[in-house]
Amino acid sequence: MKTLTEDQKKYLMDSIREIPDFPKPGILFKDITTLLNNSEAFNLLMEHLTARYQEKNLDFVAGIESRGFIFGAALAAKLGVGFVPIRKKGKLPGTTIGEKYALEYGVDEVEIHIDAFRGREGARVLLIDDLIATGGTAEAAAKLIRDAKGECVEACFLIDLTFLGGKEKLKPLTSFYSVLEVV
Ligand code: AMP
Numbered sequence: 001m002k003t004l005t006e007d008q009k010k011y012l013m014d015s016i017r018e019i020p021d022f023p024k025p026g027i028l029f030k031d032i033t034t035l036l037n038n039s040e041a042f043n044l045l046m047e048h049l050t051a052r053y054q055e056k057n058l059d060f061v062a063g064i065e066s067r068g069f070i071f072g073a074a075l076a077a078k079l080g081v082g083f084v085p086i087r088k089k090g091k092l093p094g095t096t097i098g099e100k101y102a103l104e105y106g107v108d109e110v111e112i113h114i115d116a117f118r119g120r121e122g123a124r125v126l127l128i129d130d131l132i133a134t135g136g137t138a139e140a141a142a143k144l145i146r147d148a149k150g151e152c153v154e155a156c157f158l159i160d161l162t163f164l165g166g167k168e169k170l171k172p173l174t175s176f177y178s179v180l181e182v183v
Contacts, residue, residue: 001047002052004044012044049075053075058079058126059082059124060125062085062127063127063129064137071129089108098111101140108136114148120149125150125151126154127142128157131158133161141155155170155173
């Protein structure tokens, strides 16, 4: 189903557990492991994403470490396209391109293999992660796709914490989709 009903969205939202003060005080952590271990919820989500993206002519799905790997790899297999990991600095073994982004305190960096898209200039790539908060990670990831000569067709998230405005950071780079919104 390309569009989810409000009841289906509520079902998915209710399948995600909230853990207060993790990993630090003041953060309400959205724990998607309770969606993953619920076969009905996981299936509903994957069927929805497959329906949304199967006619978008994608070449690759790129997932952000680490929860983006779970959804991204499952979706890539369903779509019959390749999967590309975008990882924290120092984890990918081949030649990489890196992109730094600001954290609340300090900076972090994500990397992609320089040959991730197998030499296909303009490869059509879907970026995916479980959640967008401030958008710093996703913005850096979208830039990496561009720098590796892919075309980031859309950035897709299970949850958008809309009050943090992350979506705005992606506007100059790609289009945006979130399955669920927290306002
Ligand atoms: P940001 O760069 O601020 O958009 O943060 C996004 C990344 O941090 C994603 O990889 C999320 O999985 C993780 N993240 C941020 N806030 C939360 C939260 N409240 N619950 C779960 N994951 C979060």
